[in-house]
Structure formats: structure tokens, C-alpha cells
Amino acid sequence: MEEIILKAENMFKEFGATKAVSDVTLELRKGCVLGLVGENGSGKSTLSSMIAGVYPPTKGVMTYKGEEYRPKSVLDARKAGIQYLTQEQGTIDGMTVAENMFLGEEDQMSKMGNVSIKKLNLLARKILDENGMNYVNPKAMVETYSFEDRKMIETARALSHQPAILIIDETTTALSQKGRERIYEIIFEQKKAGTAIVIISHDLDEVQKLCDEVLIMRDGVYVDTLKGDEINAHNMREKMIGRTMEGSYYRGDFECTYEDEVVLEVKDLSVWGIFSDVSFELHKGEILGIGGLSECGMHELLKTVFGAIRPTSGSVTLVQNQVALKNTTVSVKNKVAYIPKDRDKESLFQPTSIKDNIVASSYDKIKKGFFIKPSDEKKLADEQAKKIEVKMQNIEQLIRDLSGGNKQKVVIAKWIANESQIFIMDCPTRGIDIGVKAKIYKLMDTLKHEGISILMVSEEMMELIGMADRIITMKDGRLSKEFTRSKDLSESTIISAIV
Amino acid sequence: MNKLLETIKNYALSVIMPVIMIIxxxxxxxETRSANAIISLLRQGFAPAVLGWGVLFNMKAGNWDFSIGARFVLGSILAGNLAMSLHLGMPGFIVLALVISLVLSTIVGFAYKLLRIPTLIVSIGICLIFESITRILYGGAGVHVSSEYMLFGKSPYDVIAFAVCFGIAAYIYYKRKLGYNVRAVGTNPVVAQTNGINAVTTKTNALIVSGLFAGLYCILSLSKTGVCAAVSGTLGSAATVFDAMMCVLIGMAICGKGNIIFSLYSGALIAQILKMGMMAIGLPTTYNKVVIALFVILFMVSSTRGDVFDGLKNRLFHKTKTV
Structure with a gap:
């Protein structure tokens, strides 16, 4: 057994009345990779945040390298040798790559309080080179690089400190396969170097591939630790949601079961430099999936269909009433819903309540003359939130306090409340645990059977195969192939059409 | 060679824009077609640029500070009158102006830190108090300094003083930790906080540092005009704040990858030329203000809503436009 480098015993964290973590103990060992898994809101990020100095624990003792450890801040933890990589962007626009790499640590590069830019750039150059990033200019503004490069800059910064503990909190979620592979390489290298690694991920295959041990949490409480052969997707899934999951959580049938009626027609749609000449039809009661590499233009295509991006040429038409979807107002008015990939930034009003978010697109529906009765607002929000099983204290709870999965439920509830007939979904289960995922798939199936049409982009091949009636693939901004729902359709067949 | 080209590219707009305006x-x-007139024009931008640097620290840190004008007026009245009554001479006046300005800005900074309410509200509240004090002190007569205290209004002292102020601003903004922290907190307070930067402390420090430039502005402004009148107590000092903000907004819009301290001087110059140009064509004061206000909005849009201009550019060149 490897040497224990950090022990967190009987950890508790409470946010007001919410118990985020209750009595959890974990051990991190030198050169070992520990997976932290659990549904959204299970407390895994809160637990790792306490180790990384983001939050102080409400109760509990941490021992690091044999001594009591109480980080006052992230910087404090970082100085002690604990690095924390998150899913969100950790670099700041308007500053150079080098400035970002030493953010909060300028003192190291200072003499009498004067920051040496030359020293800053030189050291950044050295670190970038050591991490195979010689194409990155430390003097360049960080915003000139892609999200993925920026994530790798953060990673290089973290590694430059030769961490004793490296926490990777859903970092791979937003990365392409290439980016993920690079993170996996780093994990293996760091493991060899004796770093204790914590991985938080919803990708159970990834967890299985990388981890020596997996600690499972549910509702803030420790459930079990899996080791060796016990680490497999089935075991983890069962312990995460606390019940046996029979078979697959996708659609059970393998038939194309949509109606002949075309509800939406996309004709020769192009956005200069992004995608060209895209044409397809969406039928009543159909789930039409679109797959491709992240940069192939599929995300922008959905935005264009919804009217959030103005196309250079082509048209999007609602067939029944021959309405052209020219902007988002027309779309919403005509019962077209859009669920974006980034729900936090593009879909939710974070500082407001669940109620306000659910009724946001339904005021026309509930207004009586010039007035909107608060009781009607409350009734509508309450009905929808309960129908879709949002885990909440009440509908007045603030959106920002919900977990990712529950936020997504609110987004969907908002459009159901609006009685939308066409759902445009961009990666509807991104960053969501399997419990909520299963519920969303079930809901999509229900909507389909109610005659509602769904246009869905997904970066998960299995999601497309499991849910869509038809799958259209995109490559370099153009449609490349179309597949019909079938039992024999495999991931490799689709991948060959998109790569 | 590449480095030189890069530098030229970075500063191109900051140099070209004032040149176009001068032309x-x-x-x-x-009547402005003489070397002396143009040199005088270049000097017109000195004082507003200095106050603009103070406002820059605030705006970059995400502070909306409407008290800087009132602080300048109160600082000028106190420092000028005290220096004259105590016969302290120019050195004494400089020290007093800086110390009083820093004290006043520290009051604003700590009020913000203590109350933890938006800087906009704190600064307006304190602005009203400071403005009222200017009406109480010295019977509301303001200050009228003697020529002894107007050294930096003359050449070459004004250029020297401006160069020193420029050096101080660039040093704090680009070389001190505070400069880094101000930029980080202003752009993304969450990430800055995650990196161990205390957002509230940084915003407080930015407010305090702006006091240093308000003090320097007192010295330059009084040296130039010799007079500073008390203000109304109903945000009468707001014009000074808006003028400085305009310099910052123009500076930010034309800065690109160049030095913002330099660009802000260009911004101050452009603002001054705009005012003079309108006077030259005989535009009544009311319209004059309308034009200035329109320019402020235009530059505000260009510096904070880059997407509007990108969208316009993209539409012209058939690229994507987010609605």
C-alpha cells in the first residue's frame, strides 16, 4: 500500500440549511488515482473544494503530510502543493498568457514590489515548453487561444508547481478527444512521479480507465469505495443512484416511429465560415440527432435554426403556418424551444428563483388582460417543477443553488410550460449525472410520443444511437451522411462519417 | 524588425486618431494653424489624462466611482487655502494636495469595504457629502491661488509634471501587483478570487489609488487655472467625472494591444479637440454637450460591446452575426 499523503476525516460542509457533505472520510495516496463519483449534488465537488482551499469545512480534520492542514484559500492550498483544475475557464481575458500563469503569485517575480515582466515571460516560456506547448506565446493575450489551449495553459501552470496532489474536477467534460487524451497522458505521468490524483467525472468509462480506487457519494454522504475489478460502470451506476438499473436507459425500441408530417424545414442554410448548404426536414414526433466533431458547426447550426444567429443564406421555415424563423422572438412565439449547451450562461437567470425561470417564456400564456397574477405564476411554476421532479426546497429557491442536473430540468420545464412543439436541444445531458440523464431520456421519449419534435445535437455517440430516429452527421461544416435508427448502428459507423 | 512592426501596429490607432482629429x-x-497652437493643444490633454488614469484604475477594477470629481474639488479647496494661509509654498501645496486626496479616497474605499454595497451607491452618497462640504468651507468661496502656486501651469514644468504622472500611472498599472490584480478582478472576479486575489481589497485599493491621481489633478488643474469653485451638492461635480470617463472610454476603444496609459492621453486629447472643434464651428454649448454625450455613448459601445462592431464587420463581409 502506498504512503498516505492526505487524510480528510469526518468532513462536513453546510451551506445554511443545506448539508452538502456529511461525515465523509477519504485518504489520498502517493501515486494513486482516486475517482470521486456521484450524481449532481452528491457533494463530490464540495469535498474536493475543501481540500483545495475553496471552502473551509464546517467540521472535520484534514492531515496533510503528517500535519494538520487548514488551507485559508486556494492560494494557500496551492502553496502547500495542492493544485485544483476545474471545468470552468480559469484564465482571464485582457491579460497575457504569462500574467495568467502567475496570477496571484506575482510576488515570486517581484523585487521591492516591482513585478519583472521579463522574468514572468521567461518562466512562462520554460513551463510551456516543458509541457509541449511551444506553440503558445507567453506574451500573447490569453483570449487569442482556444478554450482547449487555455485549459492546457492552466494545466501547465498547475503542473509547474510539481503538485503533491492534483484535483481534476470535470475538466475533461469540455475538452475534445485530443484534449482528453492529453489530460490522460498527464495523469499517467503524474502518477508515475508520485502525485496523488483526484478525478471527478460523470464519464464512468473514463473513471474506470484511470482510477485505482473510486469513492462513491450520494446526497452528501459516503456510500462505498470500489477497488480493482470492482470498478466498472455497472457497479458505480448502481451505487451512485442507490438502486439497480436494468438494461439501458435509452429508448427501448429500434424503429423510426415519427409521423409523415414535416414540421420544420431547413433549406440551404449557411453561415459564412461556419457551415454551408445544410438542408433537412424534421417530422412530427421525430427525434432527429445531429453528430460531429465539436468544431464541425453543429452547435452554431442549432443556434441558427432557433434564430439566434443570422444566416448568410438559406431559410428555416415552420411548415404548417409557413413562418420563417428569423429571430428568437419569432421562434418562441411559434412554440420552438432551445436548450443550449451552456445552460448557465445562455439559458438561466442565475440570481433569480426557479419560479421566475420557469415562467420566463410563458407570460403570454398566463396574463389576463394587462395583468399577470402572482398566484398563476406560482401555480404554473409549481406544476412544471413537480412534473419534472426538480430537487428543490421550493420554487422560490435560487437557480444558482441547484445542481447541474436540476438546473437542466428547470430549463426543460420552462419550455414545457410554454407548450413548445419543437425542442432544439444542444447536448441536453452535458455534465449531468446518470440519474438525471435517465430522466431526461425518458422525458424526451414521452415528448416524442406526444407528437413533439426534437432536434438534438450530441457529442456522445451512444446518446444519438440510443435516442434518435434519424442521425445526420456533419463534417467540416457540411452534412456528411444520414443514418436511420437501427439495432445494428454502431459508434464506429457514425465516427467514420464524422472524422 | 518584427518587434518594431508589432509595436507600430499596437500604437497605430492611439497615434492616428488624435492626428486625424488635429487635422x-x-x-x-x-486660427489654430500654428506650431504654438498645436503645442498648446497637446498640453490641453495633460490634466484630463491625469484624472483619467485615476478613473481608469476604478473602471478596470469594476468600480463606478462618481466621487472623484467632488474629491478633486474638496482637495483643491482644502490644499490651496491651507497652503496659502500657512505660507507653505509650492512644495507644501503638493504634499497637502496629495495627502488630502489620499485621505478622501481612503474614506470612500473604506466606506465601500465596510458597507459592502455597490461602489456606485457609496460613491454617489459620499460625493454629495463632499460637495456639500465644499459649500460650507471658506464660506463656499472655493479657492483662488496666487501665481506662486501655479508653477506647473508654465512650460516646461507642465511637461515635466505630466511625464512624472505618466511614469507613476504606467508603473502602478503595469509593474505593481495592484495593477495586475485590478485587471484580473475587473475582467473576471470569480477566477481572480480562485487565484487568491481578494476582489474587495483590490477594488478598495483601486479607489484609494485613484485618490493619488485626483491629488495630482488638483495640482495640475489649479496650476493652470488658479481657481476652483465650490460645487452644488447635487452632483455638480459629475461633469468632471464624465469628462474623465470619456477620456478612459476613448482610450480603451483605441488602445488595442498598446499601452492604455498612453492611449488614455490620446483619448484626453481627442476629447479636448472635440470640444475645441465644436467651439470653433460655433456650436452652442447645449449642442456641444449633446455631441459629447453621443461620443461617450459611441465609445462606450465600442469598448464594452465589441460584438456590435464585429457584427457590423461580419455582416459587411458575410460572416456570422449573433442576434
């Missing part, structure tokens, strides 16, 4: 002014106002 336009020369066209509409024949």
Missing part, C-alpha cells in the same frame, strides 16, 4: 480641427479652425 480636422486645423481645417475647421484656421
Amino acid at each position: 480636422l480641427l486645423l481645417i475647421v479652425s484656421p
Whole structure:
């Protein structure tokens, strides 16, 4: 057994009345990779945040390298040798790559309080080179690089400190396969170097591939630790949601079961430099999936269909009433819903309540003359939130306090409340645990059977195969192939059409 | 060679824009067509740029500070009158102006830190108090300094003083930790906080540092005009704040990858030329203000809503436009 480098015993964290973590103990060992898994809101990020100095624990003792450890801040933890990589962007626009790499640590590069830019750039150059990033200019503004490069800059910064503990909190979620592979390489290298690694991920295959041990949490409480052969997707899934999951959580049938009626027609749609000449039809009661590499233009295509991006040429038409979807107002008015990939930034009003978010697109529906009765607002929000099983204290709870999965439920509830007939979904289960995922798939199936049409982009091949009636693939901004729902359709067949 | 080209590219707009404005002014106002007039024009931008640097620290840190004008007026009245009554001379006046300005800005900074309410509200509240004090002190007569205290209004002292102020601003903004922290907190307070930067402390420090530039502005401004009148107590000092903000907004819009301290001087110059140009063509004061206000909005849009201009550019060149 490897040497224990950090022990967190009987950890508790409470946010007001919410118990985020209750009595959890974990051990991190030198050169070992520990997976932290659990549904959204299970407390895994809160637990790792306490180790990384983001939050102080409400109760509990941490021992690091044999001594009591109480980080006052992230910087404090970082100085002690604990690095924390998150899913969100950790670099700041308007500053150079080098400035970002030493953010909060300028003192190291200072003499009498004067920051040496030359020293800053030189050291950044050295670190970038050591991490195979010689194409990155430390003097360049960080915003000139892609999200993925920026994530790798953060990673290089973290590694430059030769961490004793490296926490990777859903970092791979937003990365392409290439980016993920690079993170996996780093994990293996760091493991060899004796770093204790914590991985938080919803990708159970990834967890299985990388981890020596997996600690499972549910509702803030420790459930079990899996080791060796016990680490497999089935075991983890069962312990995460606390019940046996029979078979697959996708659609059970393998038939194309949509109606002949075309509800939406996309004709020769192009956005200069992004995608060209895209044409397809969406039928009543159909789930039409679109797959491709992240940069192939599929995300922008959905935005264009919804009217959030103005196309250079082509048209999007609602067939029944021959309405052209020219902007988002027309779309919403005509019962077209859009669920974006980034729900936090593009879909939710974070500082407001669940109620306000659910009724946001339904005021026309509930207004009586010039007035909107608060009781009607409350009734509508309450009905929808309960129908879709949002885990909440009440509908007045603030959106920002919900977990990712529950936020997504609110987004969907908002459009159901609006009685939308066409759902445009961009990666509807991104960053969501399997419990909520299963519920969303079930809901999509229900909507389909109610005659509602769904246009869905997904970066998960299995999601497309499991849910869509038809799958259209995109490559370099153009449609490349179309597949019909079938039992024999495999991931490799689709991948060959998109790569 | 590449480095030189890069530098030229970075500063191009900050140099070209004032040059174009000067040419336009020369066209509409024949009396400005002399070397002396142009040099005098370049000097017009000194004082507003200095106050603008103070405002820059605040705006970059995400502070909306409407008290800087009132602080300048109160600082000028106190420092000028005290220096004269105590016969302290120019050195004493400089020290007093800086110390009083820093004290006043520290009051604003700590009020913000203590109350933890938006800087906009704190600064307006304190602005009203400071403005009222200017009406109480010295019977509301303001200050009228003797020529002894107007050293930096004359050449070459004004250039020297401006160069020193420029050096201080660039040093704090680009070389001190505070400069880094201000930029980080202003752009993304969450990430800054995650990196161990205390957002509230940084915003407080930015407010305090702006006091240093308000003090320097007192010295330059009084040196130039010799007079500073008390203000109304109903945000009468707001014009000073808006003028400085305009310099910052223009500076930010034309800065690109260049030095913002330099660009802000260009911004101050452009603002001054705009005012002079409007006077030259005989535009009534009311319209004059309308034009200035329109320019403020235009530059505000260009510096904070880059997407509007990108969208316009993209539409012209058939690229994507987010609605």
C-alpha cells in the first residue's frame, strides 16, 4: 500500500440549511488515482473544494503530510502543493498568457514590489515548453487561444508547481478527444512521479480507465469505495443512484416511429465560415440527432435554426403556418424551444428563483388582460417543477443553488410550460449525472410520443444511437451522411462519417 | 524588425486618431494653424489624462466611482487655502494636495469595504457629502491661488509634471501587483478570487489609488487655472467625472494591444479637440454637450460591446452575426 499523503476525516460542509457533505472520510495516496463519483449534488465537488482551499469545512480534520492542514484559500492550498483544475475557464481575458500563469503569485517575480515582466515571460516560456506547448506565446493575450489551449495553459501552470496532489474536477467534460487524451497522458505521468490524483467525472468509462480506487457519494454522504475489478460502470451506476438499473436507459425500441408530417424545414442554410448548404426536414414526433466533431458547426447550426444567429443564406421555415424563423422572438412565439449547451450562461437567470425561470417564456400564456397574477405564476411554476421532479426546497429557491442536473430540468420545464412543439436541444445531458440523464431520456421519449419534435445535437455517440430516429452527421461544416435508427448502428459507423 | 512592426501596429490607432482629429480641427479652425497652437493643444490633454488614469484604475477594477470629481474639488479647496494661509509654498501645496486626496479616497474605499454595497451607491452618497462640504468651507468661496502656486501651469514644468504622472500611472498599472490584480478582478472576479486575489481589497485599493491621481489633478488643474469653485451638492461635480470617463472610454476603444496609459492621453486629447472643434464651428454649448454625450455613448459601445462592431464587420463581409 502506498504512503498516505492526505487524510480528510469526518468532513462536513453546510451551506445554511443545506448539508452538502456529511461525515465523509477519504485518504489520498502517493501515486494513486482516486475517482470521486456521484450524481449532481452528491457533494463530490464540495469535498474536493475543501481540500483545495475553496471552502473551509464546517467540521472535520484534514492531515496533510503528517500535519494538520487548514488551507485559508486556494492560494494557500496551492502553496502547500495542492493544485485544483476545474471545468470552468480559469484564465482571464485582457491579460497575457504569462500574467495568467502567475496570477496571484506575482510576488515570486517581484523585487521591492516591482513585478519583472521579463522574468514572468521567461518562466512562462520554460513551463510551456516543458509541457509541449511551444506553440503558445507567453506574451500573447490569453483570449487569442482556444478554450482547449487555455485549459492546457492552466494545466501547465498547475503542473509547474510539481503538485503533491492534483484535483481534476470535470475538466475533461469540455475538452475534445485530443484534449482528453492529453489530460490522460498527464495523469499517467503524474502518477508515475508520485502525485496523488483526484478525478471527478460523470464519464464512468473514463473513471474506470484511470482510477485505482473510486469513492462513491450520494446526497452528501459516503456510500462505498470500489477497488480493482470492482470498478466498472455497472457497479458505480448502481451505487451512485442507490438502486439497480436494468438494461439501458435509452429508448427501448429500434424503429423510426415519427409521423409523415414535416414540421420544420431547413433549406440551404449557411453561415459564412461556419457551415454551408445544410438542408433537412424534421417530422412530427421525430427525434432527429445531429453528430460531429465539436468544431464541425453543429452547435452554431442549432443556434441558427432557433434564430439566434443570422444566416448568410438559406431559410428555416415552420411548415404548417409557413413562418420563417428569423429571430428568437419569432421562434418562441411559434412554440420552438432551445436548450443550449451552456445552460448557465445562455439559458438561466442565475440570481433569480426557479419560479421566475420557469415562467420566463410563458407570460403570454398566463396574463389576463394587462395583468399577470402572482398566484398563476406560482401555480404554473409549481406544476412544471413537480412534473419534472426538480430537487428543490421550493420554487422560490435560487437557480444558482441547484445542481447541474436540476438546473437542466428547470430549463426543460420552462419550455414545457410554454407548450413548445419543437425542442432544439444542444447536448441536453452535458455534465449531468446518470440519474438525471435517465430522466431526461425518458422525458424526451414521452415528448416524442406526444407528437413533439426534437432536434438534438450530441457529442456522445451512444446518446444519438440510443435516442434518435434519424442521425445526420456533419463534417467540416457540411452534412456528411444520414443514418436511420437501427439495432445494428454502431459508434464506429457514425465516427467514420464524422472524422 | 518584427518587434518594431508589432509595436507600430499596437500604437497605430492611439497615434492616428488624435492626428486625424488635429487635422480636422486645423481645417475647421484656421486660427489654430500654428506650431504654438498645436503645442498648446497637446498640453490641453495633460490634466484630463491625469484624472483619467485615476478613473481608469476604478473602471478596470469594476468600480463606478462618481466621487472623484467632488474629491478633486474638496482637495483643491482644502490644499490651496491651507497652503496659502500657512505660507507653505509650492512644495507644501503638493504634499497637502496629495495627502488630502489620499485621505478622501481612503474614506470612500473604506466606506465601500465596510458597507459592502455597490461602489456606485457609496460613491454617489459620499460625493454629495463632499460637495456639500465644499459649500460650507471658506464660506463656499472655493479657492483662488496666487501665481506662486501655479508653477506647473508654465512650460516646461507642465511637461515635466505630466511625464512624472505618466511614469507613476504606467508603473502602478503595469509593474505593481495592484495593477495586475485590478485587471484580473475587473475582467473576471470569480477566477481572480480562485487565484487568491481578494476582489474587495483590490477594488478598495483601486479607489484609494485613484485618490493619488485626483491629488495630482488638483495640482495640475489649479496650476493652470488658479481657481476652483465650490460645487452644488447635487452632483455638480459629475461633469468632471464624465469628462474623465470619456477620456478612459476613448482610450480603451483605441488602445488595442498598446499601452492604455498612453492611449488614455490620446483619448484626453481627442476629447479636448472635440470640444475645441465644436467651439470653433460655433456650436452652442447645449449642442456641444449633446455631441459629447453621443461620443461617450459611441465609445462606450465600442469598448464594452465589441460584438456590435464585429457584427457590423461580419455582416459587411458575410460572416456570422449573433442576434
